[in-house]
Amino acid sequence: MNDGCAQRAFLSGNEAFACGVRLAGPKVISAYPITPQTVVVERLSEMVEDGSLAAEFIHVESEHSALSCAMGACAAGVRTFTATSSQGLLYMAECLPYAAGGRFPIVMMNANRAVALPWNIYGDQSDALSQLACGWIQAYAQSAQEGLDMVLLAYYTAEHPAVRTPFMVNLDGFHLTHTYEVVDIPARADAEAFLPPFETDNRVDFDEPKNMAFSAGPGHCAVFKYKQHAAVLRARAVVAEAEERFARTFGRRYTGLVENYMTQDAEYVLVTLGAVAGLCRDVAAQLRRAGVKAGVVRIRYMRPFPDAELTAALESARAVAVLEKDISPGRAGAVFSEVLGVLAGRPALGAVGGLGGEDIAARDVHAIFDRLRAGETGVYFIGIGGVTI
Amino acid sequence: MTPTAGTIDKNEYFFGHKACAGCGGSLTVRIALKILGPRAVAVLPAGCMSAVGFNFPQLAFLNNAIISTFAGTASMMTGLEAGLRARGERDCTVVGFAGDGGTADIGLQALSGALDRGDNILYICYDNEAYMNTGVQKSGLTPFGARTTTTPAGARVRGNVREKKNMLRIVAAHGAPYAATASVGYLDDYMRKVQKAAGLRGVKYLHVLAPCPTGWGIASDETVEVAKEAVDCGLFPLYEYEGGAFRQTVAPKGGSIERHLRRQRRFQHLTDEDIAHITVRRASET
Structure with missing residues (x-):
């Protein structure tokens, strides 16, 4: 699985997703374990260990810190990834609109799971659907293949200069994260051809220092929110552009929103x-x-x-x-x-x-x-x- | 060489902000950035310094600077440090400036996580001993007896009934390579510690006593004097923790605890017994 060539493999949704993340090549991954997301972060840890993913895996002490850390890394100007589920998504909830308002194009996998109470680790969509207003792009996969492909599509869309908005990819907990199917894993060279390197001026710059994630009073606040709204609406066209490019590169065509x-x-x-x-x-x-x-x-x-x-x-x-x-x-x-x-x-x-x-x-x-x-x-x-x- | 008043960087990195006159917190930030220079990247959570420094379009940092979530100072620092390293940036310092509530209460978990990982960051707590930004509410670092808006001094309860958390010991217990207390009353000692910490790897922690005229009930020109007095009377000793050992860095000159407390409006309700209690506590701590 590490030779960089296209291949087919029998993978769970989580494993396929981890393969997609490796192809996207984030430099910083910060994550906290929660069922049923765990397998994706375990695989990513292994990929970092075996050298097939040149990223730093940061063992944060909570989901709040997972996304806070990802925002820091993104503010430094590098591609970042995190993953969570359910209680974890809610625990990091403060950071969701923060990442969106800061225009940090982080990609996150969310394993859809029920929300306590009652405690329940199994799949439903209560977690992500409670966060529709947080400013993130939200996509829902229906297969492991689509999950893998969405990683690349998500980074393309999130990081696009017209969008610059974080992107949450949802996989149904267990039904998708833990079931296996034959998955086409793209070649690394194709993934690199599809997904340009992450470039942003919304980052720490020693030549032109930035004050980021600032306050804005009544006179300015609405303007920033307006621009966020416009950026997410522009994602419609960018999703279409990304899928067209994806079809040309990989031969798989998706159908938009x-x-x-x-x-x-x-x-x-x-x-x-x-x-x-x-x-x-x-x-x-x-x-x-x-x-x-x-x-x-x-x-x-x-x-x-x-x-x-x-x-x-x-x-x-x-x-x-x-x-x-x-x-x-x-x-x-x-x-x-x-x-x-x-x-x-x-x-x-x-x-x-x-x-x-x-x-x-x-x-x-x-x-x-x-x-x-x-x-x-x-x-x-x-x-x-x-x-x- | 630790700079002196004559040799310190004349550039200002934190200016044009809206801090109150005599603010100890803004002095903590200003002096640290003069030591660390333009390649410091500052992280400030919700709190006084972010509230006064980041009001678009009036942005007060010459350095790269960012507001973190209230609980997320240390975790955002971790991400920034990792990201800058991944970009190949060298010789920069990721420095955090969090208040007492942002450090000892809501941000303690993230700080503990960073200490556990041994991230290469410089964390500075400016301790003004209550949630001053929101109007002087009790934090985990509010001292015994202090009146705040959530620990009123009345007939039944005389202000805050709990002692300050000992952040230096909490950080030291994590095995940090360097931790120290400092005071804006002893800037030479503070500057030396900032400089020393910046040269070490791992989580460096500085805990700076930073009086708040508004919350403490002192005049705006008394900040430095009161911060010095707190050290001299033994209530806020200046320590350094390094290599598993604590070392006092400034010998207290002595002074009246009672006078120090009674000049602050937040302590004016204290009885002689309260002051005796504080004096005994001081003796057992040091």
């Missing part, structure tokens, strides 16, 4: 994200064979949010369901709330499932489509039902 499946004439569309999308597509295919015009949209990026892409994909939809692994108590899942904004009042159904690692089966997805076709709206928990009070 969303991935559509049979949505062209679909009347009933299920919107989801992460690894469960494959199951949703299988079910939609079965429904199609039964004459139901079903479709699936997999959201790949929650930030920037795919407003235009969803609007286009849902054009023919009579009703739309959202399947997600999180709940904002007292409202709905975060994705449902966001998708409502593009539906122009059409019926919408929110399905909350997979919380704390609960399995989502084909019958559960069939049931979502059944409810949708029956005209059901609102929010319900798979396996429990709608909330009655």
Whole structure:
């Protein structure tokens, strides 16, 4: 795995991700262990030890320090990486908008996991979806291959001068981090051809000293936030540019902020994200064979949010369901709330499932489509039902 | 050679800031940067010095400088040092200036992590003995008896009932290569320690007594005098920890603890018994 040549390997999501990080070549990695992220930092430690990754691995004492340290390294002008999950993401939460506001293009892997209480180490998306407003680009992979590829795409996008924004790549805990598949590992030379070296003037400079991460009062604060917002919106175009370049370099083509499946004439569309999308597509295919015009949209990026892409994909939809692994108590899942904004009042159904690692089966997805076709709206928990009070 | 008033760097690296008149913290920063020079990279967490020094567009550091999160002084220093080393930068010093709360309370975990890793950083705590930036609330380094806005002095409780944490011993217990106390009342001793620390590898820790006229209730021209007096009366001894041993670097000239305390408004409510208690504590510490 260390000879720098393209090859195929049977890898877990975490292992594939670590291979992607090695190809990106960060100079500083700071991380704190948490299940189910641990394997990615263990592999990276081994790569540093065996010399196949010329990085410094910093054993920080917490996730807060992991991201604080990464910000320091990024402010020194080098490519950095960190990884976390769940409680760790929340423990570093103060540093999330800090990194975004400081315009530090750190790439972080987040292994999506439930958030205590109750304690639960298994996969759901409550952690990352609670942090949509923190200013980071947020992408969700559905396979180990996509996870690996997203590392390179993430650095390209995050470090792009038009964007300069940190990037969180999400992998479903266990479902993706710990399951194995055959993965194409790009050659190092190709990765280097794809991903330019990290250049920034937003760094310590002894010829032109900088005061960084400063305060800005009422007169200036909004301007900086406006520029952040604009930068994340510009990431739409940069993602497209990166994917085009990626396809030319590696022969694998991605589909931008969303991935559509049979949505062209679909009347009933299920919107989801992460690894469960494959199951949703299988079910939609079965429904199609039964004459139901079903479709699936997999959201790949929650930030920037795919407003235009969803609007286009849902054009023919009579009703739309959202399947997600999180709940904002007292409202709905975060994705449902966001998708409502593009539906122009059409019926919408929110399905909350997979919380704390609960399995989502084909019958559960069939049931979502059944409810949708029956005209059901609102929010319900798979396996429990709608909330009655 | 430690510089003198005549030979010290005439450049100013920290100026045009909004610190209060007589601020001991700003003196701590100003003098250290004169010793360390333009290749120092300063990290300051939330606190007085970042609040007064980084108000866009009025940025007060001639050096490269950055505000860290409140808890993240040491961890951001670690990242900066690693990043600068990866870029091939040599002969630069990553220096942190954190207050007493930022050091002994919210930043202690990150400092402990850096000490554990042995990162090559210079950490300077400017100790004004309370959360002054937010309006004089008690920190883990507020001394016994001090009145703060969260330890009011009343009929039932006379100010802060706890002793200061001993940061020097906490740092020394981590096996740091160098740790020292200093006072803005003894700038020659402080400058020598900054210079010495900058030449060593690993985590170097300086704990600087930096009076705050606003929070202590002293006149703005009394800062240096009170900081000197605290050393001389034995309440804030100047030590150096190196090679596993402590060494006193300035012999106290003596002086009245009672006079030193009573001139500060934060201690004016203390009874004779309180002052006797503080005096006994001082004796057992030194």
